[in-house]
Amino acid sequence: MSVIYQRVALIGLGLIAGSMAHAMREAGLAGEIVGHARSAETRETARQIGLCDRVTDSAAAAVADADLVVLAVPVGAMGAVAAEIGPHLKPGATVTDVGSVKQAVIDAVAPHLPAGVHFIPGHPLAGTEHSGPRAGFATLFRNRWWLLTPLPDSDAAAIGRLGDLVRAMGAKTDSMDAGHHDLVLAVTSHAPHLIAYTMVGVADHLRRVSGEEVIQYSAAGFRDFTRIAASDPTMWRDVFLHNKEATLDILGRFTEELFVLQRAIRMGDGQQLFDYFTRTRAIRRGIIEAGQDTEAPDFGRVGLPPAPKA
Ligand SMILES: NC(=O)c1ccc[n+]([C@@H]2O[C@H](COP(=O)([O-])OP(=O)(O)OC[C@H]3O[C@@H](n4cnc5c(N)ncnc54)[C@H](O)[C@@H]3O)[C@@H](O)[C@H]2O)c1
Numbered sequence: 385m386s387v388i389y390q391r392v393a394l395i396g397l398g399l400i401a402g403s404m405a406h407a408m409r410e411a412g413l414a415g416e417i418v419g420h421a422r423s424a425e426t427r428e429t430a431r432q433i434g435l436c437d438r439v440t441d442s443a444a445a446a447v448a449d450a451d452l453v454v455l456a457v458p459v460g461a462m463g464a465v466a467a468e469i470g471p472h473l474k475p476g477a478t479v480t481d482v483g484s485v486k487q488a489v490i491d492a493v494a495p496h497l498p499a500g501v502h503f504i505p506g507h508p509l510a511g512t513e514h515s516g517p518r519a520g521f522a523t524l525f526r527n528r529w530w531l532l533t534p535l536p537d538s539d540a541a542a543i544g545r546l547g548d549l550v551r552a553m554g555a556k557t558d559s560m561d562a563g564h565h566d567l568v569l570a571v572t573s574h575a576p577h578l579i580a581y582t583m584v585g586v587a588d589h590l591r592r593v594s595g596e597e598v599i600q601y602s603a604a605g606f607r608d609f610t611r612i613a614a615s616d617p618t619m620w621r622d623v624f625l626h627n628k629e630a631t632l633d634i635l636g637r638f639t640e641e642l643f644v645l646q647r648a649i650r651m652g653d654g655q656q657l658f659d660y661f662t663r664t665r666a667i668r669r670g671i672i673e674a675g676q677d678t679e680a681p682d683f684g685r686v687g688l689p690p691a692p693k694a
């Protein structure tokens with residue numbers, strides 16, 4: 385593939401920036417990749433493993449003459465980084481971010497960017513529970529959505545070029561309004577993470593009562609929760625603090641549904657439980673049929689009954 389941006393600056397050298405560096409390298413999408421991270425230890429590791437062509441000690445030096453700047457730091461750090469790099473951006477450059485929350489990032493970043501710089505916020509819907517400069521890998525974005533939330537005055541050509549880059553890294557693109565993004569992600573990612581954190585917390589509490597059995601005999605479902613609950617504490621603290629309204633809205637709805645199921649169990653209402661679980665099974669099947677979960681088991685192979693007709 386051919387070079388899409390001559391110089392790309394990655395600010396924050398963790399899972400997402402690292403995966404971008406690997407993916408861009410593999411496909412030859414950037415003339416030069418320059419990186420910066422706040423901690424000296426991370427910069428040193430990035431240099432040792434050759435994550436970027438150059439690693440700079442300041443964010444300002446990293447963005448000098450860059451055609452694309454990617455903000456890949458925790459959501460709560462985006463504003464401070466934008467303030468630092470704003471005066472050093474090349475006229476005509478594109479700035480994007482990969483934050484898991486969009487409206488708060490737009491509010492924090494946009495005021496610091498000079499006129500003539502294109503700000504196109506984005507969010508790859510791909511990740512793992514690992515973080516740091518060694519966590520990245522080239523295939524992370526393959527067949528995953530990468531949502532763009534352009535501003536009303538974002539330049540169409542700049543959006544198109546950024547879209548070309550993320551598609552060349554293997555992702556599928558879509559664009560939407562930032563507020564809508566935050567509500568959708570509160571349902572599909574943020575509330576589920578909070579639930580996983582809580583469930584592992586409950587098990588940990590119980591372990592103090594019942595000894596090690598809770599961990600020793602943890603079944604597959606619980607293991608999935610522990611993977612999610614091992615995600616980076618700084619990243620997730622910032623997600624919840626910056627997508628507060630939507631997350632609280634979804635958690636309120638979650639609690640209502642939980643009470644419905646809790647009552648059905650108390651009342652011995654098997655039909656209600658069965659109907660509910662039949663509906664949720666159909667949702668899972670829909671996700672797989674839409675090709676959204678490439679690692680999911682083949683339902684035909686495991687012999688589940690066909691999905692109920694809508
Ligand atoms: N991990 C995921 O699953 C995932 C998925 C999609 C999007 N995101 C988003 O991507 C962003 C980065 O997440 P990640 O998983 O790569 O995190 P990470 O913890 O692996 O990396 C973050 C990097 O940012 C650096 N950093 C922190 N504060 C900084 C600052 N003020 N200036 C410069 N560098 C700073 C850290 O040193 C680290 O190198 C976050 O906004 C997160 O919400 C994460």
Ligand SMILES: O=C(O)C(=O)C[C@]1(C(=O)O)C=C[C@@H](O)C=C1
Binds near residue numbers: 483508510511572574
């Ligand atoms: O697979 C995981 O570890 C993830 O949780 C990745 C995941 C998610 O799907 O919720 C987490 C946060 C992001 O902003 C995007 C992706």
